Amino acid sequence: METSDIETLCADLTLADVDDEDMSMHVPNVTVGDSDDDVGYYAVGRLITDRNIKFPFFQDTMATVWRPTMGVTMRQLPTKRYLIRFYHEGDLNRVMNEGPWTYEQSLLVMRRLLPGDDPETVQLQHVEFWVQIHSLPVGFRSEVVVKAIGTFLGEWVRSDDRNFDGSMGTYYRVRVLIDVSKLLKKHMKMKRDSGTWAVVDFRFERLPTFCFLCGIIGHGDKYYVRALHGIDPNIEKPFGAYMRAGSRRTAPLAVNRFVAPESNVEKKTWTAPGADSVFMLAAVQVGASTSVTAPDKGKVPQVIHPLTNVVPTTHDADEGDITEFVVAEQKRKRVDTETPLTGASMSEMDIEIEVPKNGDGASSAQQARLEL
Structure with missing residues (x-):
């Protein structure tokens, strides 16, 4: 005011x-x-x-x-x-x-406080909570049903924008104005078209101290008045800590580049880690170096291998197509063993050496390669 x-x-x-x-x-x-x-x-x-x-x-x-x-x-x-x-x-x-x-x-x-409100007498018994809706049956997962459930909990304020954005969520969130002088609602029943009933559970985010016996916020069950009049403290309590929506542990500060966003909107601006990496051709069995050209945004990178002739045909990645390759093997150059090997000739040939782990039992062909 x-x-x-x-x-x-x-x-x-x-x-x-x-x-x-x-x-x-x-x-x-x-x-x-x-x-x-x-x-x-x-x-x-x-x-x-x-x-x-x-x-x-x-x-x-x-x-x-x-x-x-x-x-x-x-x-x-x-x-x-x-x-x-x-x-x-x-x-x-x-x-x-x-x-x-x-x-x-x-x-x-x-x-x-609005104009005309008296801070000493204005009513204070309603609080807005984020409530998670769990176990919502298939066929009821719509914005209309979520809003109706919010009205059942109290006064519906708004629904989470991420409820139906393509995320792989296990629950739905709704903002509700709740009367804290009344007991909390832990679940509700919904009737299917077949006549069977389904139970929907609720979890309250940032839920403070409340009584596990009466379900009212403001005191614990050991301070419940009726607990002093013959109620067995070992009985199963109708409410419990399971009504709290998990812990409040903060999310990691650094974003993991391998974790893809769940929503469809965020996926449009996200780049997969493999989009800029080097793709090795399956037909090439030698350990030669491979180069890749930097792709444009939304394009598949072009791979060029020194021992193969690659003619890539690149399409837009958004169209669901893949890069087509035409691969032709090159003949290796023969090197005379009597001719001294220079640095240039060494770079032009590929030598594949395989040594057994135990160091023994090497074949004559392998020993000949080692002598080279």
Whole structure:
């Protein structure tokens, strides 16, 4: 909420006595904060926890995690809430879109303040989560079905753009606004056309502490009230850690050049490692050097071998064709053994030497080659 919004709300004030409403004073055209530099974008938040939070540590930690470009300041409110002020709308939008956020495994419920919102009384019980949809049956894998599942979980916000881009994904992601005062939904049933039922499982990304007995965020199962009234702690719990969507281990910083992108869009700009490498001809059995001409983008490289006559016919790689080769063997030059071998003649002939691993039992032909 900008300062101009506050000015609009307070432009016309009426002051009255609490005990005697007849005693009042009307003050028109009140200006609040006439400085142009006093601009802010506000949000309010609360932590779902019963523990006492040290505000200086909380403010320092969240500012370090958020890293707002233009800075952030906070104020602790009497109702165990925090008034959060950003100095650029882009910082506030990024923080709200990249949630949910946690502090010491406690969920931070945040809400953007609009003109007229009271930070001390505004409702704070909805948080956006990325939810993974697992085990979706074949025949239900469509954007319409994914959106319907998001509506079942809560209020659908958006779906992941990579859900149907050709990736070999094992699940689908949907952004959902969830009421944290209610228990989490771990699965749902879907009925096929044949009349059979299929179970779809859910995994929540960045899920904080929640109860494995009641499925509500904010406390563990050992602090569950009903656990003190005759519930066997060894029973199978209806919820579990499997509802968390894996670990938060960061991806490798360096991109592996051998790993091909999954999406069709990224594949158009990706170059395979073998596209610029040297292709050896299968018909050539000697270890002579091979040269390759640098191909144009989208072309198959041309291979030229010194011992073969190669006439390549190159087509576009995108057309699915391969390079055609016409190979003709060259005759080797005969070298007189009585004639001294010079450096030039040595470079013109190929000598293939095969030595047994044990060094013994070499044939007469091999020994003759060694004598050369």
